Amino acid sequence: MILDEIVLFTYIFSLSIILIFGSHGFIMIYYHHKYRKNNPQPKDSHDEDVVTIQLPMYNEMYVAERLIHAICEIDYPINKLEIQVLDDSTDETVDIVADVVKQKIKEGFDIKHVRRSNRSGYKAGALKEGLKTAKGKYVAIFDADFIPKKNFLHKTLKYFTTDKIGLVQTRWEHMNEDFSILTKIQALALDGHFVIEQSVRNKSGFFIQFNGTGGVWLKECIEDAGNWHADTLTEDLDLSYRAQLKGWKFVYLRDFTTPAELPTEMNALKAQQFRWTKGAIETGIKLLPMVWKGKIPLRVKLQATFNLTNNFVFPFTLLAGILNVPLIFIKNAGPYWNFFNFMAIFVVAFISTFLFYLFSQKDVHADWRKKITLFPLFMAGSMGFALNNTRAVVEGLMNRKSEFVRTPKFKTEKKTDKIIEKNKYFAKTKIQASTYVELMLAVYCLIGVGAAIYFMEIAALPFQLMFFLGFATVSIMSLRQSFIKKEPLVE
Numbered sequence: 001m002i003l004d005e006i007v008l009f010t011y012i013f014s015l016s017i018i019l020i021f022g023s024h025g026f027i028m029i030y031y032h033h034k035y036r037k038n039n040p041q042p043k044d045s046h047d048e049d050v051v052t053i054q055l056p057m058y059n060e061m062y063v064a065e066r067l068i069h070a071i072c073e074i075d076y077p078i079n080k081l082e083i084q085v086l087d088d089s090t091d092e093t094v095d096i097v098a099d100v101v102k103q104k105i106k107e108g109f110d111i112k113h114v115r116r117s118n119r120s121g122y123k124a125g126a127l128k129e130g131l132k133t134a135k136g137k138y139v140a141i142f143d144a145d146f147i148p149k150k151n152f153l154h155k156t157l158k159y160f161t162t163d164k165i166g167l168v169q170t171r172w173e174h175m176n177e178d179f180s181i182l183t184k185i186q187a188l189a190l191d192g193h194f195v196i197e198q199s200v201r202n203k204s205g206f207f208i209q210f211n212g213t214g215g216v217w218l219k220e221c222i223e224d225a226g227n228w229h230a231d232t233l234t235e236d237l238d239l240s241y242r243a244q245l246k247g248w249k250f251v252y253l254r255d256f257t258t259p260a261e262l263p264t265e266m267n268a269l270k271a272q273q274f275r276w277t278k279g280a281i282e283t284g285i286k287l288l289p290m291v292w293k294g295k296i297p298l299r300v301k302l303q304a305t306f307n308l309t310n311n312f313v314f315p316f317t318l319l320a321g322i323l324n325v326p327l328i329f330i331k332n333a334g335p336y337w338n339f340f341n342f343m344a345i346f347v348v349a350f351i352s353t354f355l356f357y358l359f360s361q362k363d364v365h366a367d368w369r370k371k372i373t374l375f376p377l378f379m380a381g382s383m384g385f386a387l388n389n390t391r392a393v394v395e396g397l398m399n400r401k402s403e404f405v406r407t408p409k410f411k412t413e414k415k416t417d418k419i420i421e422k423n424k425y426f427a428k429t430k431i432q433a434s435t436y437v438e439l440m441l442a443v444y445c446l447i448g449v450g451a452a453i454y455f456m457e458i459a460a461l462p463f464q465l466m467f468f469l470g471f472a473t474v475s476i477m478s479l480r481q482s483f484i485k486k487e488p489l490v491e
Contacts, residue, residue, distance in 0.1 A: 008327070010323060013316075045158070053142065055083070065100050085114060086127065138218060139219050141215060167215055184374055196356060201303065266474065274388055278396040280310075284309055292305075318390045388474070441475075448467070
């Protein structure tokens with residue numbers, strides 16, 4: 001009996017945390033409607049000041065040339081444009097970049113192939129090194145998997161309307177969204193952040209973040225905020241908050257997009273999610289004391305706190321998934337009906353989350369009805385990533401430092417492209433122990449599915465199925481892609 005009660009109370013506590021974070025969708029939707037018409041207004045024109053474009057790269061042999069060509073096609077006076085290819089690569093990328101840079105120099109571009117002796121500070125270190133010699137009043141940054149539009153600078157620079165605007169960030173567009181179910185689900189997830197969250201926070205006067213790419217900084221803002229730091233895995237989030245705490249204002253352009261390539265391989269996606277999750281926790285630990293000491297409104301402090309801590313939902317999601325199975329047996333063996341009736345309230349979190357993603361699709365996609373049908377798969381995927389992201393949360397809390405692991409790009413722009421033939425950047429390390437744990441969790445949750453059917457617990461069945469599908473999909477795809485024959489890397 002005591003053990004049953006411990007399980008029940010632990011489960012209810014976990015669901016309470018999930019409810020708190022999940023219900024935040026209602027707040028976002030409220031502000032979304034309240035400030036719908038509060039759109040940033042550009043100037044009619046802008047001065048054609050010198051702009052430095054930074055292209056941080058590390059082993060990007062499939063996409064490096066594509067990016068450099070796209071940058072050189074941006075509509076801006078060539079004498080006002082400086083391009084820095086910040087290349088920390090150790091493979092064929094070095095020669096590819098060198099050849100393209102030589103070609104562009106002949107065409108009259110001020111472009112430099114910047115090489116460092118080591119990867120000190122990873123991406124943050126490369127950006128900081130480039131900033132030392134940057135000529136531009138403004139600094140635009142693009143990761144290797146992006147293809148900016150030709151009017152990118154003319155569009156964004158018009159939004160530097162006052163001398164206190166430090167950043168203009170554009171929305172990510174997904175060029176390979178239709179490549180697979182995996183990329184479609186990612187697109188749905190990212191749209192929630194880019195269409196609703198970023199836009200709502202900006203319009204409501206809350207802090208937003210630079211998304212690491214697809215944005216333009218005022219160089220003065222970067223320097224005034226303390227420059228790039230390499231003590232977290234999310235240097236973009238870190239600098240964003242430090243800048244806004246110093247009074248700088250950001251502008252988010254929801255209706256102007258920058259196309260980007262989504263990860264097409266599960267292990268690459270897990271590495272990306274791990275980095276984002278752990279980095280956010282590290283940034284929260286570092287900056288939340290400054291947030292609460294800062295002279296900013298209470299509502300801004302509360303939203304910043306939520307933004308920097310919302311990844312705490314993953315450990316409790318994992319815990320809820322583990323406890324779901326014994327709960328089925330407890331319900332059918334003990335006098336706990338009141339507990340289970342009370343638990344119905346936690347469906348509110350799922351309704352809130354659904355509406356959040358529904359509005360993100362309705363606002364920008366004509367075929368939103370088709371896209372939102374992927375929501376159950378998205379939820380299953382979120383549950384399947386619970387172990388991976390819980391590891392990230394724990395490591396972040398323990399201040400355990402780890403390498404900045406880049407997300408491999410394969411130049412998959414359309415559905416017909418094949419990554420199997422271009423697999424040099426598939427995960428080269430042996431299979432992580434966590435992948436086997438995910439597989440065991442899938443089997444465990446399948447037992448829960450069987451128990452729910454046996455006891456006719458219809459209400460529990462959808463959640464058991466989503467946990468099973470999530471863990472099974474994540475683990476099986478990780479294993480399958482890990483066993484793909486790798487071509488040798490030239491390092």
